[in-house]
Amino acid sequence: MVELPARVREDALKRMRRIEGQARGVQRMIEEGRDCHEILHQLSAIRSAVYQTSLLLARGYAVECLHDPRGKRSPEEMINELVDMLAKMS
Template identity: 60%
Template sequence: MSSLVDTTSRTDILNRLKRAEGQLRGIQRMIEEGEPCLEIAGQMSAVRKALDSTYVRMTVCFMQQELQQRLELSDAREDDLAAVLADVQNLLSKVR
């Protein structure tokens, strides 16, 4: 299995994970400070959504990378693939 080689995608995914990490630290602080459970649960839900979104983004990046490599696509076909995978990402983000 390959790793993410597209630097833009890798940066995007890392930034998303860093935001989720910040949200998790905020949740820890909320628990330490005795915040209400409903507020904490709301923040946990937000982190879960952020991680789910990041997972979908990483999966689509992997699919694009692998398909481009294995199918040896022309630039025009790569644009078509990018459009299809954008639709796939949109559809997967609605699952749940």
């Protein structure tokens, strides 16, 4: 397993906390019976934030994976693992 650099991990956690806050906000909007258009707009923002966080993590993972100093896996294994991960994001 490849460990992410601290800066990537911190950025991802900050983004996830923001996403969590957005999700709680949508929950309140639903409980309050807010307009569907407003709710869908917020859900779209959450989806975009999750996607951007996924890209951040994928990029960090790719950099660490392709610079594996331990050399425990072949380049082919690392590339296959990265491609599998990217395929799951789409």
